[in-house]
Amino acid sequence: MPLASRHLLGLEGMSKNDIQLILDTATSFREVLERPIKKVPTLQGKTIVNLFFESSTRTRTSFELAERRLSADVVNFSAESSSVRKGETLKDTARNIEMMKIDMVVMRHAAAGAAHFLSNVIGANIINAGDGAHEHPTQALLDMYTIREKFGKLEGLNVCIIGDIAHSRVALSNIYGLKTMGVTVSVCGPKTLIPKEIERLGVDVFYRVEDAIKVVDVLNVLRIQLERQNRPYFPSLREYRQYFGITRERLDKAERPITILHPGPVNRDVELSADVADSEHSLILQQVLNGVAVRMAVLYLLGTGK
Amino acid sequence: MPLASRHLLGLEGMSKNDIQLILDTATSFREVLERPIKKVPTLQGKTIVNLFFESSTRTRTSFELAERRLSADVVNFSAESSSVRKGETLKDTARNIEMMKIDMVVMRHAAAGAAHFLSNVIGANIINAGDGAHEHPTQALLDMYTIREKFGKLEGLNVCIIGDIAHSRVALSNIYGLKTMGVTVSVCGPKTLIPKEIERLGVDVFYRVEDAIKVVDVLNVLRIQLERQNRPYFPSLREYRQYFGITRERLDKAERPITILHPGPVNRDVELSADVADSEHSLILQQVLNGVAVRMAVLYLLGTGK
Amino acid sequence: MPLASRHLLGLEGMSKNDIQLILDTATSFREVLERPIKKVPTLQGKTIVNLFFESSTRTRTSFELAERRLSADVVNFSAESSSVRKGETLKDTARNIEMMKIDMVVMRHAAAGAAHFLSNVIGANIINAGDGAHEHPTQALLDMYTIREKFGKLEGLNVCIIGDIAHSRVALSNIYGLKTMGVTVSVCGPKTLIPKEIERLGVDVFYRVEDAIKVVDVLNVLRIQLERQNRPYFPSLREYRQYFGITRERLDKAERPITILHPGPVNRDVELSADVADSEHSLILQQVLNGVAVRMAVLYLLGTGK
Numbered sequence: 001m002p003l004a005s006r007h008l009l010g011l012e013g014m015s016k017n018d019i020q021l022i023l024d025t026a027t028s029f030r031e032v033l034e035r036p037i038k039k040v041p042t043l044q045g046k047t048i049v050n051l052f053f054e055s056s057t058r059t060r061t062s063f064e065l066a067e068r069r070l071s072a073d074v075v076n077f078s079a080e081s082s083s084v085r086k087g088e089t090l091k092d093t094a095r096n097i098e099m100m101k102i103d104m105v106v107m108r109h110a111a112a113g114a115a116h117f118l119s120n121v122i123g124a125n126i127i128n129a130g131d132g133a134h135e136h137p138t139q140a141l142l143d144m145y146t147i148r149e150k151f152g153k154l155e156g157l158n159v160c161i162i163g164d165i166a167h168s169r170v171a172l173s174n175i176y177g178l179k180t181m182g183v184t185v186s187v188c189g190p191k192t193l194i195p196k197e198i199e200r201l202g203v204d205v206f207y208r209v210e211d212a213i214k215v216v217d218v219l220n221v222l223r224i225q226l227e228r229q230n231r232p233y234f235p236s237l238r239e240y241r242q243y244f245g246i247t248r249e250r251l252d253k254a255e256r257p258i259t260i261l262h263p264g265p266v267n268r269d270v271e272l273s274a275d276v277a278d279s280e281h282s283l284i285l286q287q288v289l290n291g292v293a294v295r296m297a298v299l300y301l302l303g304t305g306k
Numbered sequence: 307m308p309l310a311s312r313h314l315l316g317l318e319g320m321s322k323n324d325i326q327l328i329l330d331t332a333t334s335f336r337e338v339l340e341r342p343i344k345k346v347p348t349l350q351g352k353t354i355v356n357l358f359f360e361s362s363t364r365t366r367t368s369f370e371l372a373e374r375r376l377s378a379d380v381v382n383f384s385a386e387s388s389s390v391r392k393g394e395t396l397k398d399t400a401r402n403i404e405m406m407k408i409d410m411v412v413m414r415h416a417a418a419g420a421a422h423f424l425s426n427v428i429g430a431n432i433i434n435a436g437d438g439a440h441e442h443p444t445q446a447l448l449d450m451y452t453i454r455e456k457f458g459k460l461e462g463l464n465v466c467i468i469g470d471i472a473h474s475r476v477a478l479s480n481i482y483g484l485k486t487m488g489v490t491v492s493v494c495g496p497k498t499l500i501p502k503e504i505e506r507l508g509v510d511v512f513y514r515v516e517d518a519i520k521v522v523d524v525l526n527v528l529r530i531q532l533e534r535q536n537r538p539y540f541p542s543l544r545e546y547r548q549y550f551g552i553t554r555e556r557l558d559k560a561e562r563p564i565t566i567l568h569p570g571p572v573n574r575d576v577e578l579s580a581d582v583a584d585s586e587h588s589l590i591l592q593q594v595l596n597g598v599a600v601r602m603a604v605l606y607l608l609g610t611g612k
Numbered sequence: 613m614p615l616a617s618r619h620l621l622g623l624e625g626m627s628k629n630d631i632q633l634i635l636d637t638a639t640s641f642r643e644v645l646e647r648p649i650k651k652v653p654t655l656q657g658k659t660i661v662n663l664f665f666e667s668s669t670r671t672r673t674s675f676e677l678a679e680r681r682l683s684a685d686v687v688n689f690s691a692e693s694s695s696v697r698k699g700e701t702l703k704d705t706a707r708n709i710e711m712m713k714i715d716m717v718v719m720r721h722a723a724a725g726a727a728h729f730l731s732n733v734i735g736a737n738i739i740n741a742g743d744g745a746h747e748h749p750t751q752a753l754l755d756m757y758t759i760r761e762k763f764g765k766l767e768g769l770n771v772c773i774i775g776d777i778a779h780s781r782v783a784l785s786n787i788y789g790l791k792t793m794g795v796t797v798s799v800c801g802p803k804t805l806i807p808k809e810i811e812r813l814g815v816d817v818f819y820r821v822e823d824a825i826k827v828v829d830v831l832n833v834l835r836i837q838l839e840r841q842n843r844p845y846f847p848s849l850r851e852y853r854q855y856f857g858i859t860r861e862r863l864d865k866a867e868r869p870i871t872i873l874h875p876g877p878v879n880r881d882v883e884l885s886a887d888v889a890d891s892e893h894s895l896i897l898q899q900v901l902n903g904v905a906v907r908m909a910v911l912y913l914l915g916t917g918k
Binding site for chain 2: 645646648649650651669670673674676677680681876877878897898900901904
């Protein structure tokens with residue numbers, strides 16, 4: 001049975017079955033990645049455009065590798081290009097892409113809703129690689145894949161997302177996905193970085209990291225992105241680290257070992273101490289590997305209509 | 307019978323037969339673009355370098371798609387690169403390319419004659435993707451393809467090119483090609499933007515857009531590129547729009563429906579009003595699709611010596 | 613018999629047998645480059661990342677062509693990317709690459725030792741495309757290939773490297789490689805640009821270009837890179853040219869014809885006069901061609917473990 005949608009715009013409203021199908025398909029591609037020849041002919045003759053209006057290294061490279069390993073033709077279309085302008089021009093860009101007979105578009109854009117807009121304008125399959133502070137579904141899917149791989153399940157686990165919840169598309173996609181899969185989800189961070197309406201999504205809120213650590217199986221530690229804040233939401237990095245930094249000392253106070261995720265790149269010794277990032281409880285590098293497999297799964301399922 | 311030249315440097319002097327061969331070949335590739343798998347193995351094993359000394363999104367992407375769909379290997383070589391310098395270095399760059407055993411070079415350069423120069427220095431097939439204010443032959447070929455597709459013929463039609471004729475390589479290539487194909491060609495724009503010698507090319511000149519609209523089948527509306535003018539040739543965009551902007555009102559005064567072309571991207575409500583750009587008389591998006599097919603045809607004909 | 617190392621980090625310590633194996637393998641690939649289809653399926657399904665922390669046109673393009681002609685999948689990862697930071701982040705970048713299951717990495721980096729560091733952190737084959745003022749082994753290999761092609765041998769020849777020896781990775785790699793192959797090596801340049809300890813490497817030093825010209829078969833003329841000097845090491849380009857510029861006049865004083873190499877791009881009429889660069893004694897363009905063949909050989913030998 002194919003996915004319910006021809007696009008992957010977000011995890012809000014995606015069914016448990018669809019998430020499970022993506023994660024199960026990713027397991028097959030994880031096996032492909034262990035082979036000497038990591039390439040399959042699945043998307044041969046298909047053209048995929050990576051349309052990145054925000055610069056990105058990791059996500060773009062991860063998608064590009066996934067695309068090439070499925071034998072697709074890849075065209076990179078970056079934002080520095082002169083003819084990309086604000087406002088309605090996304091529509092013009094989209095229609096141009098449409099006319100060039102592109103099969104799939106992977107898009108990152110600073111505006112929430114940009115991928116959704118694109119899916120209404122053109123016929124290609126759209127994959128949202130991050131739209132403003134809205135969603136980043138493949139990141140949440142690879143986070144869930146990594147947790148499921150470690151614990152053998154998702155249902156019944158307790159996951160806390162810690163950091164700048166208000167500006168994080170990673171947080172929002174994780175909340176939607178994890179809730180659907182039966183996970184108990186909480187968020188933690190300074191009051192200024194937690195949206196007031198967040199509890200409506202069915203998540204608990206912690207304002208002290210010590211309280212979160214008492215109950216969770218997994219801490220998904222967000223990157224502090226000073227560049228994305230229009231005004232300062234906390235006094236200093238030093239203070240952030242003092243109250244919310246995940247350190248060995250803090251984790252040692254938990255009764256059971258806590259698994260650490262981080263979307264990368266880590267600000268070492270800011271939101272996460274270097275020794276924890278490199279410890280056996282950190283699955284950060286595993287997330288990178290799983291990211292390629294999950295993206296191959298999404299591209300495969302959407303690109304073949306399966 | 308192959309094309310007369312191993313290169314596509316411009317449409318000046320290209321025979322009617324050669325233009326017809328390119329347009330007819332493009333028709334076959336338009337059919338390829340409608341297939342689920344839009345790829346043919348024609349140029350497998352050939353290496354094409356896209357050598358863009360001026361930044362470009364649409365033209366470069368269109369060429370790159372055409373190249374990949376012919377199964378060529380593509381290397382992008384952009385102008386930001388540190389070793390590209392002014393003056394004689396084009397020669398050095400060219401010789402390096404020569405030695406790397408490149409089969410074809412698609413080049414855009416700010417200097418008129420750059421592609422011609424290159425074709426004298428190296429053995430690869432050269433395709434001019436725009437050289438200064440001189441020629442942009444694939445743009446004119448796709449314009450002609452689009453007109454022929456709409457009217458079923460070129461001969462006997464009446465086409466007016468409107469805008470900054472003096473600085474436009476699109477205008478010049480269109481004039482050469484359309485004249486060869488038996489089209490009645492005129493240009494229209496402010497006096498400061500019409501070269502005095504233009505009538506020697508066998509084109510009529512209109513200084514009032516109303517006069518042009520009375521007689522034409524097709525208006526090819528050029529993009530106003532303020533950035534390319536070293537000094538102001540007209541007082542303001544507002545005034546340009548007032549006198550030369552193509553609006554619904556102006557078009558309604560014509561006795562027959564007028565077909566609109568534009569090389570893109572459109573400055574909406576400057577040289578062309580948004581509603582006209584999106585109307586059923588506009589073939590702007592069709593031009594984008596045909597651009598890929600026409601470029602596939604040119605690459606195929608030159609790359610295989612057919 | 614395969615190469616002794618899984619990586620190509622430098623020519624220091626590389627055995628005569630290994631150098632000979634690379635040069636002999638490059639001869640086969642030179643033949644491939646003369647065929648109409650210059651592509652072989654050797655590295656099909658392998659993924660190579662070009663990781664250039666310093667911008668480069670020629671070396672990157674040469675590697676990219678070599679990679680594509682071996683049918684590898686190529687991902688370019690350039691330094692402008694936002695997540696690339698100084699210091700320990702090279703480690704984080706490396707581990708990410710590791711996790712993405714990349715087979716080979718070609719890296720250029722401003723820090724001496726960067727490629728060596730990378731080879732200790734990840735499992736992919738590493739090829740050093742230049743690390744600070746340390747080594748640039750493929751450049752030296754292509755220089756040696758070009759000399760051997762001309763003279764039919766390396767042993768017994770007399771080669772002088774002239775220019776900014778102190779800051780040149782090309783010079784150092786050439787010294788190591790040429791010495792191993794039994795060549796008499798000397799360096800020549802202003803005192804400020806010759807490291808004091810250079811004689812320990814078994815090379816002679818000339819401070820007057822006239823003295824070098826008397827004895828050599830080959831002059832390898834380095835590019836004067838003002839941008840890489842933190843402080844001026846010679847008064848002016850004019851003075852450099854006056855004392856060290858290689859001109860027809862100077863060469864005419866030699867008893868036998870002297871072969872000229874230059875890693876490119878040439879500062880014409882600075883370190884090398886234009887007429888000498890274009891003369892029959894210059895092998896500069898031959899170096900470019902051989903560069904692709906030598907890089908194909910290195911990628912082939914490392915990528916297949918042969």
